[in-house]
Amino acid sequence: MKIPILPPIVPPHVFCLMTDGVTWANVRREPTPGFVESRHFPYPSGALGAGASGTPLFAREAIADAVDVARKASGGGLSKATVVFPDSWARILPIDFDTLPESEDAVRDMVLWKLKKLLPGISEDLSVVFDEMPRGGGGEIRLLVAAAPSETLRSIEQSFESVGVRVGALTPASLALFAGLSPVLGPLAGGDYGLLHRSPGSLVFVIARDGSPVFFRQRPDDEGEEDQDQEVRLSLSYYMEKLHGSGLTAVYVHDATPGRELASATALPVKPTPISGSLFSAERGFDDRVAARPELLPAFAAVFRR
Secondary structure (H helix, E strand, C coil): CCCCCCCCCCCCEEEEECCCEEEEEEEECCCCCEEEEEEEEECCCCCEEECCCCCEEECHHHHHHHHHHHHHHCCCCCCEEEEEECHHHCEEEEEEECCCCCCHHHHHHHHHHHHHHHCCCCCCCEEEEEEEECCCCCCCEEEEEEEEEHHHHHHHHHHHHCCCCEEEEEEEHHHHHHHHHHHHHHHHHCCCEEEEEEECCEEEEEEEECCEEEEEEEECCCCCHHHHHHHHHHHHHHHHHCCCCCCCCEEEEEECCCCCCCCCHHHCCCCCEECCHHHHCCCCCHHHHHHHCCCHHHHHHHHHCC
């Protein structure tokens, strides 16, 4: 399984797992993109356990009510769905290699070995997905790697299986957002563009070229505004100097934790563009729905991908 994790055709049902509950959305692709329906369900008391790394472990009770409502709303036909989880439950980073073996299993072993070297404080079993990025300035092989605790991912899949739903795609929010919307954002930008996505506990900055991420940086969202501006400036400096960037024509932003500035105007080379329904001719009320439940934008992107 590789990044992007989502297959070209996915069912319209998406479940967004949060720390406090699960949000279900039935996404409409056409004729007017938007939502058929969406609802948020708080977790029942005791429905979540705690894994060794602090990420939650899911039981059937955590998602049963959401699946039951979704199944009734769809006439009983819900058997497969996409599941999106917070970026803060995963570590997403580019990793450079001089060479890679031909076998995908051998590559996965090498990725896991290098992750342990780069993240020495992590001791739990990790599940990883990866895909090749454009070569770095030195010509090395660069993989974009997403790693998450295996016990958490396994508990998610088992909880859905227990209510008769197969998880067709299981992905962090920022990867769903990027993969789903890049076919629209890239042509609109007309050149290299940035995507800033802040969600509880995580800040992600992606720079894309020709539909592929050439730069990816994830940092904990526990820094002040000045530190975030510094992160953005350092990222842009690396893009220009190491990746020989020609400059960003647009920076799209999605802030799932509004209330403070995501990045100041002085830190960005262009005025940021909030991701709104107008960019892909979505239905009226789309932005209001996303403003009330920001996790719905990655949910929409997970299905909307063309």
